[in-house]
Amino acid sequence: MTTPIPHPLTLDGRDAANLRGDPITGDRYWSQDFARKEWDHMWTRIWHVAGRTAELEEPGDYIVHDFMHESVFCVRQEDGSIKAFYNVCGHRGQRLVWDSASVMRGFQCPYHGWLWGKDGVLKDAQDPHDFPQGNPCGKLKLRELRCDTWGGFVWYTMSEDAPSLADFLAPMPEIYKNYPMDTAVRVFWMKIDLNTNWKFATDNFSESYHTRTAHPQVPPWIDQDVDTARHEMYPGGHGRTVQPMRPSLSDRLPEGVPHPFDFILRQWDIDPDSYPDYETRAMQGWLDLKAAKRRLWQERGYLHYEHMDDEEITDSPHTVIFPNVTISFLPDNLIFFRTEPHPDDPNKCTFDLWCMAFPVAGQTEVESIMAGPRPMREAEFEHRAFDNGRGVPEIEGQIVYQDMMLAEGQQRGMHSRGYRDAYLTGQETRVRFFHEVLNDYIEGRR
Numbered sequence: 001m002t003t004p005i006p007h008p009l010t011l012d013g014r015d016a017a018n019l020r021g022d023p024i025t026g027d028r029y030w031s032q033d034f035a036r037k038e039w040d041h042m043w044t045r046i047w048h049v050a051g052r053t054a055e056l057e058e059p060g061d062y063i064v065h066d067f068m069h070e071s072v073f074c075v076r077q078e079d080g081s082i083k084a085f086y087n088v089c090g091h092r093g094q095r096l097v098w099d100s101a102s103v104m105r106g107f108q109c110p111y112h113g114w115l116w117g118k119d120g121v122l123k124d125a126q127d128p129h130d131f132p133q134g135n136p137c138g139k140l141k142l143r144e145l146r147c148d149t150w151g152g153f154v155w156y157t158m159s160e161d162a163p164s165l166a167d168f169l170a171p172m173p174e175i176y177k178n179y180p181m182d183t184a185v186r187v188f189w190m191k192i193d194l195n196t197n198w199k200f201a202t203d204n205f206s207e208s209y210h211t212r213t214a215h216p217q218v219p220p221w222i223d224q225d226v227d228t229a230r231h232e233m234y235p236g237g238h239g240r241t242v243q244p245m246r247p248s249l250s251d252r253l254p255e256g257v258p259h260p261f262d263f264i265l266r267q268w269d270i271d272p273d274s275y276p277d278y279e280t281r282a283m284q285g286w287l288d289l290k291a292a293k294r295r296l297w298q299e300r301g302y303l304h305y306e307h308m309d310d311e312e313i314t315d316s317p318h319t320v321i322f323p324n325v326t327i328s329f330l331p332d333n334l335i336f337f338r339t340e341p342h343p344d345d346p347n348k349c350t351f352d353l354w355c356m357a358f359p360v361a362g363q364t365e366v367e368s369i370m371a372g373p374r375p376m377r378e379a380e381f382e383h384r385a386f387d388n389g390r391g392v393p394e395i396e397g398q399i400v401y402q403d404m405m406l407a408e409g410q411q412r413g414m415h416s417r418g419y420r421d422a423y424l425t426g427q428e429t430r431v432r433f434f435h436e437v438l439n440d441y442i443e444g445r446r
C-alpha cells in the first residue's frame with residue numbers, strides 16, 4: 001500500500017498556530033457593508049464555476065451564470081475553445097440571454113435585434129448606415145472575461161489580474177490528477193434557496209466535528225475519529241479532510257444491525273463474517289477492500305480507478321475550494337456543493353447540489369450519495385425553496401439536508417449580542433483559516 005505524501009504546500013489544518021486569530025464575528029454574516037466588501041474585493045477577483053463542460057458539447061452551446069446582480073455566459077467556439085462574456089448587449093445594455101441553451105448564428109438581442117457572433121463580435125445591426133460614428137458591425141465586441149476549465153468544470157473570473165485558474169486552485173489540480181473528473185455524470189442537479197449567509201456552507205464543510213451530532217448515520221460508513229483523519233489546508237485558502245471510508249471504531253452500531261460496510265465488502269467478494277471481531281473487520285477489511293478493488297476494477301468496469309491510488313479507491317477527501325465551492329471526492333462519485341450570496345440580502349443564499357457519478361459498465365442506476373439512487377444519466381435542473389425542508393422532499397434525511405436544517409438556526413445566532421467569536425477545536429482550524437483568507441482579500445493583502 002502506498003502512503004500518501006502531503007503536497008509540499010500543505011499546512012496542518014488542525015494546528016491553530018497556523019492562524020492569526022482573527023475573530024469570526026456575527027456581523028460578517030448579516031452586514032450589508034461586509035457583503036459589499038466581499039463583492040468589491042473578493043467575488044470580483046476569484047474564479048467562479050459557470051457549469052460543466054458536458055453542457056458545452058457543440059459550438060454555440062452556452063451556459064448562463066448569474067451571480068448577485070451580474071450575469072455571465074460561456075459559449076463553445078467553433079475551434080473547440082470556450083469564451084466567457086458579460087451577459088449584456090453593447091448597444092444599450094439589454095440582457096442578452098436568460099437560460100443556458102444553444103445558438104446557431106449567434107446571440108440576437110431582443111431589444112433592437114443586434115446579432116452578436118459566438119465569438120462576441122457584432123455581426124449584424126439594423127440600419128448600419130445610420131451610425132454617425134461608423135458601422136459597428138465587425139468592430140464592436142461583447143466584453144469578454146477570462147475563462148478556463150478544470151475538473152470538467154467551466155470557470156471564469158471577472159478580474160483581469162487574478163492569477164491563472166491553475167494557480168488559483170493550486171494545489172488541487174495536482175492533488176486530484178488521478179480522478180477523471182470530466183467523465184463524471186451529473187445525476188442530480190438542484191439549486192435551493194436558503195435563509196442563511198453563504199459562508200455557512202464553507203464553515204460547515206471545513207470541519208467534521210459536527211458529524212456525530214448532525215449526521216449520526218455517517219460514522220459507521222466514513223470513519224469520523226479525529227485522529228484517523230488528515231486535516232490539510234493550503235495557502236490559497238483551500239482545505240480538505242481525508243477520512244478513511246471504513247467504520248469508526250468509536251461509534252459502533254448495535255449488534256445485529258445490518259452494517260453498511262458489510263454490504264460494501266460483499267460487493268467486492270469479501271466475506272464480512274470471515275473476520276474474528278469488529279476491529280479486524282474494520283481495519284483489515286478496509287485493507288482487503290483496497291486489494292480486492294485493485295484486483296477486480298477492470299473486469300467490473302470501474303475504469304475510473306485506473307490511475308487512482310490506494311487512498312483514493314477507498315477513502316473520502318472532502319475538499320473546500322476557496323471561497324464557496326466544496327467537492328467531496330468519493331471512489332465512485334464527486335459531489336459538488338456551492339453557496340452563492342443573494343444579490344441584496346446577506347441573510348440569504350442559494351445552495352447548489354450537484355451529485356455526480358463515474359460511469360461503470362452496465363450500471364443504469366447509481367447511488368448519488370446525497371440524493372439517493374438516481375438513473376445514470378444527466379439530470380434536469382431544478383430550483384426550489386428549502387422552506388424548512390418542505391421544498392426538497394427528495395433529499396429529506398440526507399447529509400446535506402441535515403446541514404441545511406441547521407443553517408437557519410446558526411444564522412439567527414449570528415445576530416445575537418450573546419455571540420462574539422467562535423471557540424474552536426483544533427480540528428476546526430480551517431474554519432478560522434477561511435475567514436482569515438477572506439479578510440486578506442477584503443483588506444487588500446491578496
Ligand code: FES
Pocket residue numbers: 089090091092093094109110111112113114
Ligand atoms: S440593447 Fe441590444 S440591440 Fe439595443
Ligand SMILES: [Fe+2]
Pocket residue numbers: 204210211214215399403
Ligand atoms: Fe454536515
